[in-house]
Amino acid sequence: MPGTSVDFRGRFHVSPPFGWINDPNGFSWYKSEYHLFFQYHPFDSIWGPMHWGHAVSTDLVHWKHLPVALSPTEPYDADGCFSGSAVEKDDFHALIYTGHVDPNPRDASRRREVQCLALGDGIRYTKFSANPVIGPDLLPEDASLADFRDPKVWKEGDDWLCLCASRRKSGEGQLLLFQSLDLERWCLRGTILRGGAWLDGVWECPDYYRMGGRDVLMLSLADASSGQLGKHKSHTAIWSTGRLDREACTFVPERLRELDFGPDFYAPQTVATPDGRRVMIAWMQAWGRSIPTHDLGQGWAGRMTIPREVELVDGNLVQRPVRELERYREGLASGELAFDGLARPTGLGGQILDLEFTLETAGAETVGIKFFVGAEEETLLSWRPDRGELALDRSRGGLPIVALAQGKPDCCPYRAKVETPEGKLFLRVVLDRSSIEVFAGRGEVAMSATVYPRDSSEGIVFFSEGGKARIRFEAWTIL
Ligand code: FRU
Secondary structure (H helix, E strand, O other): OOOOOOOOOOOOOOOOOOEEEEEEEEEEEEOOEEEEEEEEEOOOOOOOOEEEEEEEEOOOOOOEEEEEEEOOOOHHHOOEEEEEEEEEEOOEEEEEEEEEEOOOOOOHHHOEEEEEEEEEOOOOEEEOOOOOOEOHHHOOOOEEEEEEEEEEEEEEOOEEEEEEEEEEOOOOEEEEEEEEOOOOOEEEEEEEEEOEOOEOOEEEEEEEEEEOOEEEEEEEEEOOOOHHHOOOOOEEEEEEEEEEEOOOOEEEEEEEEEOOOOOOOEEEEEEEOOOOOEEEEEEOOOOOEOOHHHHOOOOEEOOEOOOEEEEEEOOEEEEEEOHHHHHHEEEEEEEEEEEEEEEOOOOOEOOEEEEEEEEEEEEOOEEEEEEEEOOOOOEEEEEEOOOOEEEEEOOOOOOOOEEOOOOEEOOOOEEEEOOOOOOEEEEEEEEEOOEEEEEEOOOOEEEEEEOOOOOOOOEEEEEEEEEEEEEEEEEEEEO
């Protein structure tokens, strides 16, 4: 197995120079740059007192790290500056985040979460002197003081609106809507949505935006076990189209689905780009699993997904890597072949790859592709046309990834339903040294996973089982 010196870092995915990262925070466009903050523990590659790390980019592909923007220094955020969002106000970059105080991590009843404000110029940020701006006094009777976090702030007319994840004292998740004229004084508008058996778990990191005449809500669910999503992952993120009724203060969901069917996708946030796109980024990791870069003592853990454009197409939220990535494609390899069994096209390989291909069965029961193929490892993506199912299996992908609660290898494969009315499946797969992101069809299905192969495992092999298949592909490396 690879040792500590093997470099698993991706070429175009945000990861920490040193330390641990989780959720993206404050994804925003300010002073002609994209700003991405993130939950950051600068002193170790495990979760710890949360800071806001900070990176900027002009193309969403190459990022420059800036100094830490927020540190847990005040009584109201002493144990962490938790997730939140960023907006522009009066030329300032305003960060709205959760102050987390946890005097005894074994006793959640003593935990307190409040919402706070910091203003800055895009590099340095100063916390507002009258923080917190949304404290326990504004919470409804039924809300726990311990789980109240991850403010999403946006502007409508003269009003600022803020959506926060909350938990009822009885345990269900709920979303609270607040309103303000100045980001400093807020009032509670109401509870727009409540969980329960239909959508359980701890609700975290809401995002909200309007798109194609609809309201779109995104939400992350921790320890979700039942409801519409089935019991296959302990953490996941969903999208829902619906209607946010500002008068009645309710969100009525219409269609609700998982955002990504792979193991590593959590806490997504979106930004509106100056040219009118909606771009989403998420933490490409999940809670409760071992992270090989930490286990090897490499000093860093966690990364973001590639930023993805999201759109509503026929009522579905579809996603694809930001178009800026295509500017960095280099060295086209392409081909078309019919085969039975294995096909290893010449010129196709590598661990940093943007690959577009169409799979078609000509009798085969299963058609697929293997990535990061080496003597002892491979990551499998396979399609069963008869079941309309796509499966991603990283169980033999490289270094083991352990589900910590169970103390055993992470379950595999991860499956998603795909519709292929014409009997062909179009796929785009982006590899970046130790990650794989799959986009199927028009992007209705995405699957993201980290995987830790040896640096020599560069093979790409198409395969068919039970008959013949046809493929067409185009692939580039990304510089
Ligand atoms: C989601 C989350 C947030 C919280 C942050 C703490 O991954 O649990 O709810 O703000 O991480 O790091």
